Amino acid sequence: MAVYTHLGAEDLAELIAAYDVGELVSAKGIAEGVSNSNWLIETTRARYILTMYELRIDTAHLPFFLGLLDHLSAKGCPVPRTIHDCDGAAFRMIEDKAVALIEFLPGVSVDHPTPGQAKAVGSALAQLHHAVADFPMQGIQTMGLAEWDRLIHQCGSERLDTISPGLSDLAYEELSYLAMHWPGGLPHGVVHCDLFPDNVLMLGDRVSGLIDFYFSADDFFAYDLAVTHAAWCFSPGGHQFRPEISSALLAGYASGRALSDEERDQMPVLLRGACMRFLSSRAYDWVFTPTDALVVRKDPMDFARRLDFYRANGKELFA
Numbered sequence: 001m002a003v004y005t006h007l008g009a010e011d012l013a014e015l016i017a018a019y020d021v022g023e024l025v026s027a028k029g030i031a032e033g034v035s036n037s038n039w040l041i042e043t044t045r046a047r048y049i050l051t052m053y054e055l056r057i058d059t060a061h062l063p064f065f066l067g068l069l070d071h072l073s074a075k076g077c078p079v080p081r082t083i084h085d086c087d088g089a090a091f092r093m094i095e096d097k098a099v100a101l102i103e104f105l106p107g108v109s110v111d112h113p114t115p116g117q118a119k120a121v122g123s124a125l126a127q128l129h130h131a132v133a134d135f136p137m138q139g140i141q142t143m144g145l146a147e148w149d150r151l152i153h154q155c156g157s158e159r160l161d162t163i164s165p166g167l168s169d170l171a172y173e174e175l176s177y178l179a180m181h182w183p184g185g186l187p188h189g190v191v192h193c194d195l196f197p198d199n200v201l202m203l204g205d206r207v208s209g210l211i212d213f214y215f216s217a218d219d220f221f222a223y224d225l226a227v228t229h230a231a232w233c234f235s236p237g238g239h240q241f242r243p244e245i246s247s248a249l250l251a252g253y254a255s256g257r258a259l260s261d262e263e264r265d266q267m268p269v270l271l272r273g274a275c276m277r278f279l280s281s282r283a284y285d286w287v288f289t290p291t292d293a294l295v296v297r298k299d300p301m302d303f304a305r306r307l308d309f310y311r312a313n314g315k316e317l318f319a
């Protein structure tokens with residue numbers, strides 16, 4: 001459930017009146033999502049998404065995230081633009097919380113992607129990587145190797161092994177490997193870093209929306225591809241690799257942007273890093289989020305299984 005704050009009819013009407021979007025007709029809370037509260041807003045003119053920033057997002061970073069949406073949308077990427085209020089502001093405050101009104105994009109998130117859909121996602125990701133070339137703002141990567149290390153150490157061996165026996169050995173061993181082998185100097189820019197199926201809206205085989213840019217930061221384009229690969233190319237729970245989805249995703253990406261030889265060589269380590277990224281944040285949330293909290297805890301083992309797969313087969317995939 002992702003509506004953490006109650007907004008009454010008067011609050012909503014007052015808020016919508018600050019924008020040139022017509023009059024409020026209805027507002028429905030959206031159940032999907034984890035970090036923020038979202039409402040589907042209908043006005044006499046169109047539909048919009050209203051997001052209230054609840055957790056993890058510092059208001060100081062909103063000009064970056066919302067500016068990125070506007071930049072990508074203006075470049076023709078399927079990304080929702082920010083609706084600015086009548087004074088030109090990209091976000092407003094309701095008491096101590098920031099809210100933004102965002103363009104509504106049609107489409108649904110798929111649970112079991114087809115090769116055609118994976119190809120379209122690969123191609124949309126490549127388009128994004130070109131489109132950020134002249135994005136003028138900087139986004140520091142706060143979810144990099146140092147943070148994975150910190151999160152795993154905060155969990156500690158005992159608690160990790162309570163999630164699953166042997167998880168601590170896997171995590172510590174992997175962190176040392178990544179610290180020694182993480183590449184430098186690959187092509188980079190502001191990238192999505194969280195392009196999971198639930199952050200892509202699709203109409204059939206077409207990508208109609210890329211959403212949830214709140215982990216975007218400056219990082220390697222190939223790392224973004226690795227995150228997307230890890231998120232899309234496995235059955236639920238990460239139990240089985242789906243080779244046909246992997247081939248389609250990589251072909252779609254290559255149709256828009258060719259990986260250099262160096263990027264290809266580094267893909268196996270970047271894929272392992274992508275797994276550690278989500279293994280570490282999920283393990284931390286698993287250990288430290290109270291079981292009765294509203295936030296849904298996601299299983300870190302989904303990414304331990306993917307990590308095992310890439311450790312054994314990552315080099316072969318990019319041979």
Ligand SMILES: Nc1ncnc2c1ncn2[C@@H]1O[C@H](COP(=O)(O)OP(=O)(O)O)[C@@H](O)[C@H]1O
Nearest residue numbers: 032033034035036038049080103104105211212
């Ligand atoms: N621009 C948009 N157009 C249409 N639906 C959207 C849009 N943005 C968000 N949504 C809907 O809201 C849900 C939650 O949004 P998301 O940004 O993923 O929240 P969270 O950051 O909390 O995970 C999405 O799964 C989608 O159904």
Ligand SMILES: N[C@@H](CCOP(=O)(O)O)C(=O)O
Nearest residue numbers: 033034035194196212278298
């Ligand atoms: N995609 C991440 C969690 C981030 O949550 P989001 O709802 O903001 O995408 C994961 O699966 O662990």
